[in-house]
Amino acid sequence: MSTTQPSPTAAGSGASATEAFRARSHAGAGGTSQERVATVVKAVLDGVHAAITAHQVTYAEFSAAKQWLIDVGEGGEWPLLLDVFVEHEVEEVAAQHQQGTKGTILGPYYLPGATRLPSVATLPMRDDEPGTPLVFAGQVRDTTGEPVPAAELDLWHADHAGYYSGFAPHVPAGNLRGVVVADDEGRFEISTVQPAPYQIPTDGPTGRLVEAAGWHPWRPAHLHLIVRAPGHRPITTQLYFAGGDWLDSDVAQATKPELVLAPQRQEDGRLRSEYDFVLEPV
Template sequence: MTSTEQKSPSAAGSGASATEVFRASRASTDAEGAVAAERVDEVARAVLTAVHDVIREKDVSYPEFQAVKQWLMDVGEGGEWPLFLDVFVEHVVEEVAARTQQGTVGTIQGPYYVPDQQRLPSPAALPTRPDEKGDTLVFSGRVVDLDGNPVAGAELDIWHADGQGYYSGFAPGIPAGNLRAVVVADDAGRFEITTVAPAPYQIPTEGPTGKLIAAAGWHPWRPAHLHLFVQAPGYRRITTQLYFQGGDWLDDDVAEATKPELVLDPQRGDDGRLHSEYDFVLEPA
């Protein structure tokens, strides 16, 4: 067994962690208010009608129905609903939200966010282990408004997988907060973040989500990416991911979250490190 296989997180473990993080973050946003009964009725009826139509169109049998029922139970018991919904559904919710948004293009958040990370002034280096594997990446740019004016003190909440495709907080043996931080841009809206280039990764596959992927003949891979929230008072927060030109699975992401506007093209500098720049544009809230 390789060292990668030994430290690979289980689907149940990753799913449970994602569930706990979601519940904690959701508790802080419950004050946003309940959804109106009319809206619940409208959306719930539409979802049920769509399910009914699929059953009729595909001649779903009783054994197939019972298998789906068992699978739904397994997803809940395994704590994998955040994993499944973020991988297979969130990109469409984001697509709808983007219809009325300006500024930098967004994409999905994903299930591996952990709030309340260390705040660091720019230029900053993300927390890493002494023996962190992977190419050093220097990621820099500016945060500006729609008119190109700098957004002083903008915050970049950044997190990503390590050089083997694992996230701190969701895989054993990785220190809490590794490759995670909130970086504060300077008065000119500039930021510089030194980290390591992340690797592509498989979503956990031995749980019910993985069983669905295997049964359907799909692959479980996501391309390498950086996750970011970019925000400042008075502006809409951007939720996005940045990918890497030529990376594996860039054109075949299991989560269907990649966009051409979000692809970096890092170049190796004279210092031997990879360098990439990207500017973020915030719109008024």
């Protein structure tokens, strides 16, 4: 793929992520008690106040932070900022009382309504899709070890240059996205290409923060999945690749040892990796 392809901007990615977020059904805080809101918000503000005191924040620094927050809002980057720097901690709290496969962050690049595919399938892709062919196979079971028939694996990932369909102007809609329906034994086999690591968009206020702090903006290569079936708690997770760049320093702090694949090269040149999912009944 040419390196001169148009790169998605932070504003464009932010607008797409915001639209996708609003299109999904979220409970929000409507059912949260006044006492709970007061407790959590006060704790957040107490943390900010403590940081200001501990680090003797100046008015100039406060003004810079205020302008940065305004820029984040005007640039539509709240989904990017919160998904990269906050969501991993919310997910860790949720995981404390959950069983089954390890979860991790959803991230900003999920889009609902992907093409439904059979248990043995190839993700939608361009005729000349670049990248190393990858076969991803496994089984979905419940916590007792029983297969979960017709479980759905909603799978999406970046292409071999690190771009997501729906967020990069040169990538066709629906590319490398699909909902694979497992067979009667919960088994699946998905053909795709190995994704690449990618930078979070750095041309907006989130990128300026990363640069000002001396951090790097990279995420390791990964597959995104939501695995679901009626009567079971859905799992939102990501699967990474052993030996990959940025695996130990993910800017989103979302990697976990249990979620690292070790693909093996097959005689036909394709990589193959197997991973079984365990869903918790509800």
